[in-house]
Amino acid sequence: MNQLIKAHVDNLRSQDREAQNEAYTYILQQTEKPVDWAYEVWDDLVRDLRHTDNHVRAIAAQVLANLAKSDPRNRMKKDFPALLAVTKDERFVTARHTLQSIWKVGIEPKMQKIVVDGLADRFQECASEKNGTLIRYDIIQDLRNLYDHVQDETIKEKALALIELEEDAKYKKKYAGVWK
Secondary structure (H helix, E strand, O other): OOHHHHHHHHHOOOOOHHHHHHHHHHHHHHOOOOOOOHHHHHHHHHHHOOOOOHHHHHHHHHHHHHHHHHOOOOHHHHHHHHHHHHHHOOOHHHHHHHHHHHHHHHHOHHHHHHHHHHHHHHHHHHHHOOOHHHHHHHHHHHHHHHHHHHOOHHHHHHHHHHHHHOOOHHHHHHHHHOOO
16 A cells, blocks of 8 residues: 555544545545555454444445455455444434445445345334434435446345335335336
8 A cells, every 4th residue: 555545544534524534535536446455454444333433434334335346355244244234323424324335335246145135134124213214215225326336137126125115105106216
């Protein structure tokens, strides 16, 4: 890992929000494609999923989701439950940012079923949560994003089956709109 990337990675935990945001933007941009330094930061990012600062938790989750494409050792298979747990974060904004990026993990064929099953379980368990309808919408959107990237019909079938579980016609229609 070069010094510029290392400096930005270190700043992901900065108390200076401007430095942290600059680092976050830079690292997300760098991890849009596979990188050779993923395992140099992996364990720290997994630890940061439980950091006391919710911004650090959200950043760690989003960077890990992006790093799934740089994981030939399949470490995400072991660490995915910790990533999915952040979708239940006490700070809803942190949970939502995690939820909106977690689909990227499923682009990797070895992780696709794990991600789809994890999202399906989350869809079913969140119904009674405070922001359950918004969480459900994000999950349906995640499945759509994943489907658009991998074109696997089983993802679409799973999403449509989840939509059918919604009892409120208004929300069922809203969720179905993602697939129009």
